[in-house]
Amino acid sequence: MENLEGVLVNGSSPKITVPLLNGICPYFTMFPLDFPQAILKEAKRGDLVLDPFCGRGTTNFAARQYGLESVGVDASPVAVAITESKLVRVDPDEIIAEARHILSGDNDPALPQGEFWNWAYESSTLRDICKIRKALLEDCGSSVRKALRGIMLGALHGPIQKKTVSYFSNQCPRTYAPKPRYAVGYWQERSMLPPAVDVLGVISRRGVRYFNLSLEGMGIARVGDSQNISSLVSPVHDKKFSWIVTSPPYYGMKTYIPDQWLRNWFVGGSDVVQYEHPDQLKHGSPDQFSEGLNTVWKNVANVSDNDAQLVIRFGGISDRKASPIEIIKQSLAGSGWYIDEIRDAGVASLGKRQADHFLKSKSNPVVELDVWAYKR
Template sequence: MGKLNEKLTLLNGICPYFTMFPLDFPLNILKRRARKTDLVLDPFCGRGTTNFAARLVGLNSLGVDSSPVAAAITASKLVTATVDDILREAQLILTEYRANQIPTSEFWQWAYHPTVLDSLCRIREALLEDCSTAPRIALRGIVMGALHGPKQKTFPSYFSNQCPRTYAPKPAYALRYWLDRELLPEPMDVLAVIERRAKRYYGMTPVINGSVRLGDSRNEISLQPDHPENRFNWVITSPPYYGMRTYIPDQWLRNWFVGGSDTVNYTNQGQVVHASPKEFSDDLQQVWRNAARVCADDAKMVIRFGGITDRLVDPPVLIKSSLNESGWRIHAIRNAGTALEGKRQADSFLRKKTKPIIEYDVWATKQ
């Protein structure tokens, strides 16, 4: 990619998220194989890497995910907003809004300095009231990306006390960590953090936007194109690996920011069932069937799939089972390497280092 695209790709990193396959995976497929008028679908869009790749190539796309965190991150990568507009919106909110709901538990007292938490709550409540404009959608993504992370040696990049940046720490563990090390949350200029990030991620954006939908892809209506006469030509996706179901608990702080509880939510509502390989496969099969119904006759689907070490299932067998009688015909299964060879799902999810499992790219065509 040339210098222009190198700058554009920075927006893909606006907010960390567990299910992150490399941008090059969907980007190379679409650059080499897609036609100028093709439409792209990702029924498990996560943080929107496929949709962002489509945007870079100049293709319209739809991303669908059952997690409000994922949908919000994806939306922030599909809007066109100027730095000035984002900062103007942030300044307006911090000046005119007052926070009505500020969490008060011990965790929150140690996680954020009081002035920082007050500002975050003002922004949160304003965006929950109205997040329909491009500057507000971009602002939401910026704040989510800075909501928690490590302390920097130069200037603050994250709003929280010392934290991981990819997943939110559980309160009991975090409190012990901060208390043992006497780590106090520090005051900071919230607007300055927003400005630095806005300049990094929104200094240049492509014209094509794309769209994202909060929904359950097991329901066909969630995958309907924005215009009924349209049909998707590409499905590029990576469904949850069997056993991966802690999306909301591990993203609970960002989930709070988009309207969730200020305590950890351990429910798995709206997610693919992981009770058994058969039930998991059946749920995926329903998604593939729904996707086939909204795709063109010559559509192609590429699925990246792997596993985690504490589930004794063979990923190729499981994904092939899900594609039986789904409306798709497999024509190639290719080794995509292991979690140590890139930013893969398995490597991101697990707290402890384990033996990586090989991942696969499954290529299929609509029957």
């Protein structure tokens, strides 16, 4: 069998190359691709992989590189949309043709109104964004449209560049959406008007950059709450998961939806910041948080093989005085999983958040843990 871009063949562990697709839409909270790669290189052909907190789909993309089928579950529709874009196989020309078809159509989209939108996007650029948004909200079932949606999410906001234009917005971070009041003040103080952007040109460049790869499309992603076992259904009848590689939200970290509010708008959410999301772990106290995680680990145990391996990357945030190691131990107690080993994963580089154009202060680094557990 041919080894295509690091795909696992015949149970071997080839050297993995890193297609650029994994970076199609960055979060500021994410683990690196080499984390799940190093774990899944031990997998066998036919093993199923699960990430019950899939985020931007790094575990699922690593599984795809090894030729493994996977399921990613997340409460955020933005996370699931990004993950889906990493699990399709399409030709860049198909993406470009689909975008051109949508933009040349006569659909008349509703445009969001208000000071923020006037300063964030030039009017013709916003209209093109909204035309594509409307079309994808009506139908995003095909691989081509899922790829296009991933491109749009990655280009929706980011820094203004002097040479090649890569983003649609006025000056913004690329990893999280700025809050409207602060952003408008920032742009007004600096007299920064939004640029007119060739939306199709950005899509074309990104399509060639991210989807010029030969990996087969494998895996599924679904919006769901992993505290409900129905969200963790295997894609293969009567077959259970062999590998669970994940990183749940850290205690106190509950701003995923508001931090991604512009992308959430693009996939059908509100055009104003929403600060609450019902389908996420509760952060009222360490005990409450651990209890929610415990429910997830129990559900995961029920859909996993008897010899399955669970690997959790976990840490904390500096403004919560709670021990990450105690939280994760408490969450696993009585869950059906036994801790085999806890490894020091080093210091998270949260102080190096990308494209931090608005905030000058840097986050304190956080020590992270890799917890290895097996069923008992």
